[in-house]
Amino acid sequence: MTFSQVWAWxxxxxxxxxxxxxxxxxxxxxxYTGLTLLIALVIAVPLGAWVGHxxxxxxxxxxxxxxxxxxxxxxLFAVSMFVGPLIKSDLAxxxxxxxxxxxxxxxxxxxxxxxxxDSVEPAARDAARGMGMTGWQVLAKVEAPCALPLFLSGLRSxxxxxxxxxxxxxxxxxxxxxxxxxxxxxxxxxxxxxxxxILVAVLAxxxxxxxxxxxxxxxxxxxxxxxxxxxxxxxxxHDAPSDPDSAGADxxxxxxxxxxxxxxxxxxxxxxxxxxxxxxxxxxT
Amino acid sequence: xxxxxxxxxxYADASGTDExxxxxxxxxxxxxxxxxxxxxxxxxxxCGKTTTLRMVNRxxxxxxxxxSIDGRDTASLDVAELRRGIGYVIQHAGLFPHRTVLxxxxxxxxxxxxxxxTARTRAMELIERVGLDPAMAKRYPAQLSGGQQQRVGVAxxxxxxxxxxxxxxxxxxxxxVVREQLQNEFLRLQSELGKTILCVTHDIDExxxxxxxVAVLRVGGVLAQLDSPAKLLADPVxxxxxxxxxxxxxxxxxxxxxxxxLSLADEPTVRLGAGADEVRAVGTPWVLCVGDAGExxxxxxxxxxxxxxxxxxxxxxxxxxxxxGSLRALLDAALSSPSGRGVVADGDGRLVGTIRAAxxxxxxxxxxxxxxxxxxxxx
Numbered sequence: 065m066t067f068s069q070v071w072a073w074x075x076x077x078x079x080x081x082x083x084x085x086x087x088x089x090x091x092x093x094x095x096y097t098g099l100t101l102l103i104a105l106v107i108a109v110p111l112g113a114w115v116g117h118x119x120x121x122x123x124x125x126x127x128x129x130x131x132x133x134x135x136x137x138x139x140l141f142a143v144s145m146f147v148g149p150l151i152k153s154d155l156a157x158x159x160x161x162x163x164x165x166x167x168x169x170x171x172x173x174x175x176x177x178x179x180x181x182d183s184v185e186p187a188a189r190d191a192a193r194g195m196g197m198t199g200w201q202v203l204a205k206v207e208a209p210c211a212l213p214l215f216l217s218g219l220r221s222x223x224x225x226x227x228x229x230x231x232x233x234x235x236x237x238x239x240x241x242x243x244x245x246x247x248x249x250x251x252x253x254x255x256x257x258x259x260x261x262i263l264v265a266v267l268a269x270x271x272x273x274x275x276x277x278x279x280x281x282x283x284x285x286x287x288x289x290x291x292x293x294x295x296x297x298x299x300x301x302h303d304a305p306s307d308p309d310s311a312g313a314d315x316x317x318x319x320x321x322x323x324x325x326x327x328x329x330x331x332x333x334x335x336x337x338x339x340x341x342x343x344x345x346x347x348x349t
Numbered sequence: 350x351x352x353x354x355x356x357x358x359x360y361a362d363a364s365g366t367d368e369x370x371x372x373x374x375x376x377x378x379x380x381x382x383x384x385x386x387x388x389x390x391x392x393x394x395x396c397g398k399t400t401t402l403r404m405v406n407r408x409x410x411x412x413x414x415x416x417s418i419d420g421r422d423t424a425s426l427d428v429a430e431l432r433r434g435i436g437y438v439i440q441h442a443g444l445f446p447h448r449t450v451l452x453x454x455x456x457x458x459x460x461x462x463x464x465x466x467t468a469r470t471r472a473m474e475l476i477e478r479v480g481l482d483p484a485m486a487k488r489y490p491a492q493l494s495g496g497q498q499q500r501v502g503v504a505x506x507x508x509x510x511x512x513x514x515x516x517x518x519x520x521x522x523x524x525x526v527v528r529e530q531l532q533n534e535f536l537r538l539q540s541e542l543g544k545t546i547l548c549v550t551h552d553i554d555e556x557x558x559x560x561x562x563v564a565v566l567r568v569g570g571v572l573a574q575l576d577s578p579a580k581l582l583a584d585p586v587x588x589x590x591x592x593x594x595x596x597x598x599x600x601x602x603x604x605x606x607x608x609x610x611l612s613l614a615d616e617p618t619v620r621l622g623a624g625a626d627e628v629r630a631v632g633t634p635w636v637l638c639v640g641d642a643g644e645x646x647x648x649x650x651x652x653x654x655x656x657x658x659x660x661x662x663x664x665x666x667x668x669x670x671x672x673x674g675s676l677r678a679l680l681d682a683a684l685s686s687p688s689g690r691g692v693v694a695d696g697d698g699r700l701v702g703t704i705r706a707a708x709x710x711x712x713x714x715x716x717x718x719x720x721x722x723x724x725x726x727x728x
């Protein structure tokens with residue numbers, strides 16, 4: 065089990081062809097990830113935005129975060145046993161897998177969205193309402209753009225976790241990059257397992273990089289701190305240090321299973337900048 | 350004109366949800382903020398001043414009573430429409446951090462459907478009008494100082510040219526020097542624009558400075574006194590108002606008395622760089638130093654000059670009164686001067702002469718004798 069064996073595996077054309085070749089496995093993996101994130105976004109974003117906007121039912125966010133403690137693999141088997149007899153097709157495995165992954169993706173998305181909306185400066189929100197924006201306009205024109213950095217850090221965190229954990233789909237006979245791990249384990253082909261792990265890690269890093277780029281493009285320089293950094297560095301005539309106010313807002317707990325699979329990819333949204341929200345003093349008398 | 354008629358706001362207590370039984374924030378308030386004037390609401394914390402202000406644009410709904418703007422009941426209007434027609438300035442400016450200064454200022458015109466180009470042209474005018482460098486238009490709020498942010502806040506409130514403005518502690522989040530500057534520029538702006546303004550502050554000095562009329566509220570949201578600043582200082586209606594208005598009332602009331610024509614004494618002066626002999630030749634222990642345009646720079650102690658008059662030797666404690674200023678400024682110039690001679694300058698800042706406190710006092714006495722009844726007959 066050496067570097068040359070890994071190199072040989074990756075350069076073997078046989079591993080890049082057919083339904084169990086790398087491209088189709090990566091595609092399957094991305095398909096699971098994309099579908100999971102889509103469903104999780106549809107559930108978590110409106111819910112998180114509403115909780116953040118209205119300040120009501122904050123326990124939902126706490127509750128969802130607590131749900132992170134549920135072991136994903138165990139849950140997958142439990143749900144599969146439950147759903148399996150009801151459906152007579154591949155869906156019997158797809159539905160439980162996606163459901164479990166959605167459950168994993170919701171907490172970071174929900175708390176990211178909630179924290180983002182909640183972190184909007186009360187004065188800005190008050191001014192927006194006082195100038196005659198409707199509730200939807202406040203949400204769309206002020207709260208959403210201000211919430212973007214924390215939301216995106218939640219999205220990055222969710223994406224990393226889902227890419228890493230989507231490997232479990234293979235344990236209920238589905239595809240994806242998890243096949244290399246499950247099959248490798250079954251046949252004691254450790255080289256294949258290592259190569260599968262590397263693929264997962266690389267995929268996670270690329271996805272995170274793409275999202276980081278998106279974050280750079282989409283977040284207003286007035287919020288990301290880029291504008292102030294540029295001004296400061298101009299004033300000092302050298303590169304400004306990284307923003308000391310930034311803090312990891314939504315760091316996922318380190319899961320040894322993920323750490324083993326993903327390696328360097330699981331560092332989470334280290335660049336997430338948290339706007340410091342002061343408690344609102346909305347109805348002063 | 351903003352008119353409050355029997356306006357009451359009760360908050361539901363923590364224990365129950367019945368608003369009728371809750372604590373009273375504003376109690377049966379009847380008040381008029383006249384068109385084109387600044388009305389200041391002032392009072393200690395818990396007096397309901399902010400609640401009162403926020404009921405005007407219906408950020409808070411009154412429990413009972415009506416509030417009308419130029420005769421129209423605010424409750425009958427669409428709330429978003431109502432708010433778009435009212436300029437709103439708040440304590441921390443509340444700028445949108447993700448928008449540039451320019452885009453912050455265009456907010457309300459854009460909500461009202463003004464096209465981007467027109468809105469931006471108008472916004473640029475306003476940005477300059479509130480005393481900001483046009484280059485700031487492209488900056489983000491995080492790149493501005495607190496004072497600059499507050500100027501943007503004022504420009505933003507003025508952008509749609511609303512006849513009515515609400516200002517909630519607009520200048521309290523900046524340091525005293527900047528605050529004074531903002532207050533002065535705000536008054537200058539108001540003298541040009543003549544908006545109907547309702548302003549909240551906890552600072553009686555600010556209230557007296559800004560207000561055409563001042564409404565003092567006591568805890569529980571009861572109007573204690575509504576009067577002009579001069580009247581408020583001269584004649585507080587009860588102990589609460591007297592205590593709230595504070596010390597030095599007699600002295601502060603002089604702010605509202607324009608200085609009469611007083612004969613000023615000619616003051617011999619020296620320039621920066623004048624030699625020790627020249628300074629001592631004047632013959633007084635303190636000698637006034639002026640700049641090239643004749644503007645007073647400060648007093649210099651003749652005995653302290655070794656070779657020549659330098660800036661570091663100048664005594665900076667003295668204030669300078671203006672010929673068009675108040676009796677208070679005149680008296681203060683005399684009192685703060687190390688020589689006892691108060692420096693008076695003209696509108697362009699050039700030295701006109703000096704005056705002693707003993708010469709200001711008769712003017713104050715004469716003023717009181719001219720209007721003996723005013724303080725005694727009210728109420």
